[in-house]
Amino acid sequence: MFSTKGRYALRVMIDLAQQNPDEYVPLKDIAERQDISKKYLEIIVKDLVRGKLIAGVSGKGGGYKLTKSPEEYSVGQIIELLEGSIAPVACLAKDAKKCPREEVCKTLPMWTEFYELEKDFFFNKKLSDLVNS
C-alpha cells in the first residue's frame, strides 16, 4: 500500500501543475490548498527537489515550481522517488539481495508479471492526465 509520502508528493505535483508555470509557488500555499501539514510537506518537497522534479528558490517571492511541463512527468517516477520502489515484493526491488530460492520459487513469475503490469500502468500515466480530470 502506498504511503502518504508518495500520495502527497503526487498532490504537490498536481497542485504545482495547476498554478502559473512561470511563478514560484510558496509551500505554505500548497499546504493550505491541499490541507496537509507544511512541515511534513517540507520533507516530501526536499525529495522532489533532490530528484530534480521541481526547483525551489528561497526568500520573498520564492517557492517551488515544476522543472518540466506536466506531460513530461510520469506518476511512476514521482511515486518511485518518494516510496523507493513500487515493486510488489522485496525480492524484485532494485536494491534487493539475490534470493536463494529464486530458481525454485513458484511465485516469482507471478510477482514479476504483476510488477510489469504495475510499471506499465504507472509509468505511462502522466501528471497531465491527472490535472485534466
Added chain:
Amino acid sequence: MFSTKGRYALRVMIDLAQQNPDEYVPLKDIAERQDISKKYLEIIVKDLVRGKLIAGVSGKGGGYKLTKSPEEYSVGQIIELLEGSIAPVACLAKDAKKCPREEVCKTLPMWTEFYELEKDFFFNKKLSDLVNS
C-alpha cells in the same frame, strides 16, 4: 509491498497443493520444505484455518490439508485474507472511513483504476496456476 504473511501463506498453500490431497500434512514438514520458521507459520496457518481455506486436525497423523481443489482458490483471496486488503491506497480499503476529499480528489480515479487491474490480476490467478509451473 506485500509482506511475508501473504507471501508465506501462498507458499504454504502451494506446498499443500503439491502433497497428497487426502493426507494431513504436519506443519513441521511444510516449515522444513519451505525453510520458514514453524512458529511463525503457526500464526499464518491459523488465519488460513479461520478463513476455511485449509483444515487442521490435532494429534498423531494430524496436520493440515486443503478444503478444496487448487483450481478453486484464487491468489487474491489467499493474500487478502492474510494482508487484510490489497488496495493500493488506504481510502480504497473496505474498512476505510470516508475521505472528505473524495469528490475533489484528482488521484482517486487513478487509484481506483489500478485497484481494478490488481483485483482482476490476483483474483483470476488460481492456486493451480502456480503449482503447475
Added chain:
DNA sequence: ATATAACCTAGTAAGTTAGTGTGTTAAATG
C-alpha cells in the same frame, strides 16, 4: 501412557510511518 501435532496467549526487537520542533540560510522589499 506416550508421542505427536494442532492450537492458544503473550511478548519483543527492529523498523517504518507520519509527523513535530527549532533553528539557519537566502532573497526581495522598504
Added chain:
DNA sequence: CATTTAACACACTAACTTACTAGGTTATAT
C-alpha cells in the same frame, strides 16, 4: 541596511507494523 518571507537543515518522537520467539495446553492415534 533592516525586515520580511520562504527555503533548507537537522534532530526528535509517538504510534504502529513486521517478523518473529517463548511457553504453554488440548486433541488424537498407537
